[in-house]
Amino acid sequence: MSVENIVYLTDVSQITCIVQEGRGDVILEAARKLGVSLGARIYHAKGTGARELFGLWGVAVDTEKDVVSVLVSAEQRDVVFDALYLAAELDAPGKGFMYITQLEKVATYLPENFLKSSDDNNG
Numbered sequence: 001m002s003v004e005n006i007v008y009l010t011d012v013s014q015i016t017c018i019v020q021e022g023r024g025d026v027i028l029e030a031a032r033k034l035g036v037s038l039g040a041r042i043y044h045a046k047g048t049g050a051r052e053l054f055g056l057w058g059v060a061v062d063t064e065k066d067v068v069s070v071l072v073s074a075e076q077r078d079v080v081f082d083a084l085y086l087a088a089e090l091d092a093p094g095k096g097f098m099y100i101t102q103l104e105k106v107a108t109y110l111p112e113n114f115l116k117s118s119d120d121n122n123g
Helices: 024-033 077-087 112-122
Strands: 012-020 041-047 063-073 096-103
Touching: 012 024, 012 077, 024 041, 024 063, 024 077, 063 077, 077 096
Parallel strands: none
Antiparallel strands: 012 063, 012 096, 041 063
16 A cells, blocks of 8 residues: 555544543443444553542552543544543542543545545535
């Protein structure tokens, strides 16, 4: 494949949710229900939170976290963000947090039929 054949996506954002271990699957399921599948992934990480800073002798305690990231279009961003926030129950203390990162350019394989339907909708 040559550089001329690379399809670049713009107006793409990455939504990242950092939640308690075991809660990532709930967030991924909420994303799937909204039709978000591009770049949806979950991975595990260690981190500290405000509560862990007050562990035994004031030493921070490592805690396991689920980190969920999904890529969404600019049009989907706010709807998906709100739905994932509610699915993760982030309106309660100690559940985690989430944020959006605007991506400048994304490249991945896109099937020919997807490209044709996109061209038909834009032209």
